[in-house]
Amino acid sequence: MRKNIVAGNWKMNKSLQEGIELAKGLNEALAGETQNCDVVICTPYIHLASVTPLVDAAKIGVGAENCANKESGAYTGEISASMIASTGAKYVILGHSERRAYYHETAELLAEKVKLALANGLTPIFCIGEVLEEREAEKQNEVVYAQLAGSLFDLSVEDFSKIILAYEPVWAIGTGKTASAAQAQEIHSYIRSVVADKFGKEVAENTSILYGGSCKASNAKELFSNLDVDGGLIGGAALKVADFKGIIDAFNK
Numbered sequence: 001m002r003k004n005i006v007a008g009n010w011k012m013n014k015s016l017q018e019g020i021e022l023a024k025g026l027n028e029a030l031a032g033e034t035q036n037c038d039v040v041i042c043t044p045y046i047h048l049a050s051v052t053p054l055v056d057a058a059k060i061g062v063g064a065e066n067c068a069n070k071e072s073g074a075y076t077g078e079i080s081a082s083m084i085a086s087t088g089a090k091y092v093i094l095g096h097s098e099r100r101a102y103y104h105e106t107a108e109l110l111a112e113k114v115k116l117a118l119a120n121g122l123t124p125i126f127c128i129g130e131v132l133e134e135r136e137a138e139k140q141n142e143v144v145y146a147q148l149a150g151s152l153f154d155l156s157v158e159d160f161s162k163i164i165l166a167y168e169p170v171w172a173i174g175t176g177k178t179a180s181a182a183q184a185q186e187i188h189s190y191i192r193s194v195v196a197d198k199f200g201k202e203v204a205e206n207t208s209i210l211y212g213g214s215c216k217a218s219n220a221k222e223l224f225s226n227l228d229v230d231g232g233l234i235g236g237a238a239l240k241v242a243d244f245k246g247i248i249d250a251f252n253k
């Protein structure tokens, strides 16, 4: 059966010292608690090597927010999947809408990144989602289909089975506007049907599909109670221990 997951995306926030404090605080808050979901924190690259040894790996997985589309070599400023893995990190966010919009990451480039992440033992958290105009034109299904097809349809069933999907409507990111529980369920169920058609029903049933976009403790329970919403990818509310813990607790009862 698929896992419930609450993953934090710190984005470009926190100095190294602040990041260490946040990771330590979360580790303490979760110690001795029963968790009904996997917890992941995705941090800026420079935090990874410091944060991974600080947290209890049985409770908190650590991930990066991006990786290079090349294995190694003369790519000044880039960080490879193997470098990320060497810090002890286990996850990597790929295809975030901010990377697609501000850094012009294409489906083809993301396909390369996904393959390198998998080859280096990292679990990709692959983000898809439409912008407001596309939602208003009722094109959200087409958009997420193209994003899935463009970057993931070349994978083997075995490789696809290692992927976590995150549906993040761009109009809900950092805006305080969330998709309604019904909107989330509708598109998550569609995404699962796309996976089932391409990779089979069993794979689809085992794929975790997270919701992201202004998710917080006050709305997490309603969103996560949908059959096809298997947790959240959290931005702003991942930057404070109490806020993030409140979302994790949405899975407790």
Ligand code: 13P
Pocket: 009, 096, 168, 172, 173, 174, 175, 176, 212, 213, 214, 215, 233, 234, 235, 236, 237
């Ligand atoms: P917010 O939770 O800040 O809306 O961000 C969501 C997100 O982009 C997570 O990747």
